[in-house]
Amino acid sequence: MSGHATPIPMTSRKCGPLKGTANVPGDKSISHRALIFGAMAVGETKITGLLEGQDVLDTAKAMQALGADCIRHGAGDWSVHGVGVGGFHEPENVIDCGNSGTGVRLIMGLVATSPFATTFTGDASLRKRPMGRVSDPLALFGATCVGRSKGRLPLTLVGAENPVPAEYATPVPSAQVKSAVLLAGLNAPGKTVVIEKEATRDHTERMLAGFGAEVVTEEVPEGHKITLTGRPELTAQTVAVPRDPSSAAFPVCAALLVEGSDILVPGVSQNTTRNGLYTTLVEMGADITFENEREEGGEPVADLRVRYGALRGIEVPPARAASMIDEYPILSVVAACATGTTVMRGVKELRVKESDRIDAMARGLEACGVKIEEDEDTLIVHGLGAGNVPGGATCATHIDHRIAMSFLVLGMVSQKPVSVDDGSPIATSFPVFEDLMSRLGAHISRADS
Ligand SMILES: O=C(O)C1=C[C@@H](OP(=O)(O)O)[C@@H](O)[C@H](O)C1
Ligand SMILES: C=C(OP(=O)(O)O)C(=O)O
Structure with a gap:
């Protein structure tokens, strides 16, 4: 019978600028x-x-x-x-x-x-x-x-x-x-x-x-x-297999949020049925350049150069939901650190993913001091602006890799560290996450280390 690994509590704390190249895994x-x-x-x-x-x-x-x-x-x-x-x-x-x-x-x-x-x-x-x-x-x-x-x-x-x-x-x-x-x-x-x-x-x-x-x-x-x-x-x-835009989202968003960061994320798929997050981030004011656009393995790919900068909240068009469905958890972290409100509508599919992702993000963000509103099909995040998220909570990940990685990114920019009760599900999609983020300069630790 299928089980699930022993829980691995993890904590992420404030770090200096993220620098270097992030070779994220295959899609x-x-x-x-x-x-x-x-x-x-x-x-x-x-x-x-x-x-x-x-x-x-x-x-x-x-x-x-x-x-x-x-x-x-x-x-x-x-x-x-x-x-x-x-x-x-x-x-x-x-x-x-x-x-x-x-x-x-x-x-x-x-x-x-x-x-x-x-x-x-x-x-x-x-x-x-x-x-x-x-x-x-x-x-x-x-x-x-x-x-x-x-x-x-x-x-x-x-x-x-x-x-x-x-x-x-x-x-x-x-x-x-x-x-x-x-x-x-x-x-x-x-x-x-x-x-x-x-x-x-x-x-x-x-x-x-x-x-x-x-x-x-x-x-x-x-x-x-x-x-x-x-x-x-x-x-x-x-x-x-091109590199996964859904995994790339984590170092990309971390670099946008951590002051002074400047990273390169090479060879990321830019398939238009997958790249909604990147369109959204650019609309929020993100400094991302799409370099060396080319075709690899039958998919359009680009090297992403990502630099820190202030972001503002936006209304995400519901028609974009399918092309960024797995990226709403990390987008809600970005939204918490932006100025103004970010409105995400037409997202009820998030309730039937590895966890109810609207609920998981809402409860964790609230515990970290962020004001949110939600209904069955909507998540609204009231941003506090860069450096103003209090943090200091342990967030439940509900056997969901994307919830775990999203809160660990939040810990890199919140005033107090952010912990997750269980980071083990990260291995389902991004087994090298901790190592890759640490090489860029993040401070992520396990409870036992
Ligand atoms: O077909 C796929 O590879 C996937 C489709 C999406 O799920 P839905 O089909 O439930 O939207 C997505 O959330 C999942 O991570 C991968
Ligand atoms: C929803 C996801 O995957 P799956 O539906 O394959 O479990 C995901 O990776 O975010």
């Missing part, structure tokens, strides 16, 4: 998909820059359990020997996706059109998250799911023996739901269609095309329509 979304597509392709897929965070390692184990061989050659350097579309076998044991919503939801899609049973579980955070948003559309292909009440994990999915293609309009903006449907569609005959009102991250569509599937995205009155032709032959590829 988590692309890393999951590189392993999954490699597992479904014929031949050997070579991956460089793979994120070796626990979420991605759990997906590698799952691919292995389904019959694909995932081999590590060195840091971030992996190969996958795929079994071809429809070539998976029934796993002998429960698939444990740990803390990863992306892992479990994409793999549910992957096995929904294969004629065997797969049982999924995860840690205490993942077992609270809604899976009905994926099992509902997968039923259209002929799959059945039995889980705990409200579709919670553990659940068993029995894949369709004679899958039929499906057409599905996603009721929530979710790349995980979209991807689960498209992955199921790969082993169904005919055309599978997903319609989403707002564009969400498009790594699945890009990678489907890159591995040789026929996939067409069109603008229609309802939003974006993606049509996939089923039962393609996917051919093994070489995948260079």
Whole structure:
């Protein structure tokens, strides 16, 4: 049964200017998909820059359990020997996706059109998250799911023996739901269609095309329509994973807030379905330059030069939410240190992430002396201005890596240190966070050190 590591309390305190180069790890979304597509392709897929965070390692184990061989050659350097579309076998044991919503939801899609049973579980955070948003559309292909009440994990999915293609309009903006449907569609005959009102991250569509599937995205009155032709032959590829803009957000925001900082964050994906935070920070007055813009591994990337400067609160357009969904926790820290009010609306999806992120940030910021307002779909932060956040609290992270990293960034600029009750979940997405931030000049310590 999935557990979760022994809690690691951590504290972050005021530091001098952050300086140097921050080589953040590979993109988590692309890393999951590189392993999954490699597992479904014929031949050997070579991956460089793979994120070796626990979420991605759990997906590698799952691919292995389904019959694909995932081999590590060195840091971030992996190969996958795929079994071809429809070539998976029934796993002998429960698939444990740990803390990863992306892992479990994409793999549910992957096995929904294969004629065997797969049982999924995860840690205490993942077992609270809604899976009905994926099992509902997968039923259209002929799959059945039995889980705990409200579709919670553990659940068993029995894949369709004679899958039929499906057409599905996603009721929530979710790349995980979209991807689960498209992955199921790969082993169904005919055309599978997903319609989403707002564009969400498009790594699945890009990678489907890159591995040789026929996939067409069109603008229609309802939003974006993606049509996939089923039962393609996917051919093994070489995948260079760009650096993760969601991980880069932490050193970038820390450098914007810590007086005198000047850092370089090279090779960060600037995919427009992911870069909403950077647009928002620039609107707040951030000194970020996007240097050496180029294409790497099929994604637009840039080197970010980031310098400290005063920031002002803004109203974040709700239409931008999907492109910065994982960045609201760190944005709310930036907002607390800006002058004026930052209004974040249209963010209710944050309530079903690794934790209820609106609640987790609101309670922690309040404990650190920041005034906030919230409702089901909104978080409003009343900024105190640079250097004026009192801090001095221990914030609960609720098994959520982004909450832990956000409060540790706050500790770098608050008057008194900020602690988190458990920094262990940071290893799911950014295992080198402490080391990387310390090299830049941050003071982060563990309770036992
Ligand atoms: O598809 C993906 O890789 C992801 C999609 C997003 O989740 P939703 O699909 O739930 O919005 C995001 O929050 C998550 O970190 C990664
Ligand atoms: C929401 C996240 O991941 P997942 O849904 O894959 O657990 C995240 O990394 O912020």
